[in-house]
Amino acid sequence: xxxxxxxxxxxxxxxxxxxxxxxxxxxxxxxxxxxxxxxxxxxxxxxxxxxxxxxxxxxxxxxxxxxxxxxxxxxxxxxxxxxxxxxxxxxxxxxxxxxxxxxxxxxxxxxxxxxxxxxxxxxxxxxxxxxxxxxxxxxxxxxxxxxxxxxxxxxxxxxxxxxxxxxxxxxxxxxxxxxxxxxxxxxxxxxxxxxxxxxxxxxxxxxxxxxxxxxxxxxxxxxxxxxxxxxxxxxxxxxxxxxxxxxxxxxxxxxxxxxxxxxxxxxxxxxxxxxxxxxxxxxxxxxxxxxxxxxxxx
Numbered sequence: 001x002x003x004x005x006x007x008x009x010x011x012x013x014x015x016x017x018x019x020x021x022x023x024x025x026x027x028x029x030x031x032x033x034x035x036x037x038x039x040x041x042x043x044x045x046x047x048x049x050x051x052x053x054x055x056x057x058x059x060x061x062x063x064x065x066x067x068x069x070x071x072x073x074x075x076x077x078x079x080x081x082x083x084x085x086x087x088x089x090x091x092x093x094x095x096x097x098x099x100x101x102x103x104x105x106x107x108x109x110x111x112x113x114x115x116x117x118x119x120x121x122x123x124x125x126x127x128x129x130x131x132x133x134x135x136x137x138x139x140x141x142x143x144x145x146x147x148x149x150x151x152x153x154x155x156x157x158x159x160x161x162x163x164x165x166x167x168x169x170x171x172x173x174x175x176x177x178x179x180x181x182x183x184x185x186x187x188x189x190x191x192x193x194x195x196x197x198x199x200x201x202x203x204x205x206x207x208x209x210x211x212x213x214x215x216x217x218x219x220x221x222x223x224x225x226x227x228x229x230x231x232x233x234x235x236x237x238x239x240x241x242x243x244x245x246x247x248x249x250x251x252x253x254x255x256x257x258x259x260x261x262x263x264x265x266x267x268x269x270x271x272x273x274x275x276x277x278x279x280x281x282x283x284x285x286x287x288x289x290x291x292x293x294x295x296x297x298x
Contacts, residue, residue, distance in 0.1 A: 004158050006105075006173040011155075013148035014127050015097040017141040022090025029083040032074055033241055037234040039071040044230035048223050089137045093130060095289045099282045100126055102174050104151070105158040106166050108278035113271060119159075120151055167274055171265050178285060179258035186251035193244035196235050203232035247292075254288040 008016060046064045049056070078084075100111075104123050107113035111122055127150055131138050158169055207228035214223050239245075261281050268277045 012150045018090045018094040025083045025086035036074040044227040108275040182251045182255035189244040189248035196239045200235045
């Protein structure tokens, strides 16, 4: 059999809508945060030019004031926009829907192939309950959830496959996909953390050199020490926002756990064993999402 490929477009409309809102909110939140930090650094750079000429001082003071106002406006936008909440809540909903969708496709609890209650009714009921429990977020989803399929043709087609074929699709399109994603993210987060730490060290070294230069030549019209220090602080703030160090560790652990889960698949031979296997696998993936949400919410 040719492996059924499962993309985001093959998942329920609720997943696609929540995923889109989350991704857009994450992008906007990161952009506003980077803008805020950048504006603060620019103000520090302007403050480095201690020129004796009065006209220049007035011009620099006006420019600094305007940029500070923009920085304040950006900070207010970050606080009132709730982009971080949309990011986290959207991700939580999307991953919850994705997990249940795979349970439905593989015929696992609570959507067993032999269930007396129609599995489609149970799945739609779950989506409805999930959306009702997130009324604030539901208003951000627009009409896409209502007009597009919650159970796609691909989901039904996979569910109707033979046991061994459903198992193969799950291993390839879910477990293997997730372990590769976590592995790549762990490596990427580790590299990003090292780069940011390196940039912080470089900025601190330049700040030290600048301070020494000012001590040696106190009449210098430029003192970039504060600018370099603020730039180092900006890199630190960005590191804290992205949480690269923590994510590198948790993503690495998740990838290893999924490796073990993948290795256990050879023991799955019956519908009961597949249901248990999928349930345990989805619980393991869900645990990582809960850790991610907890760290983001701090």
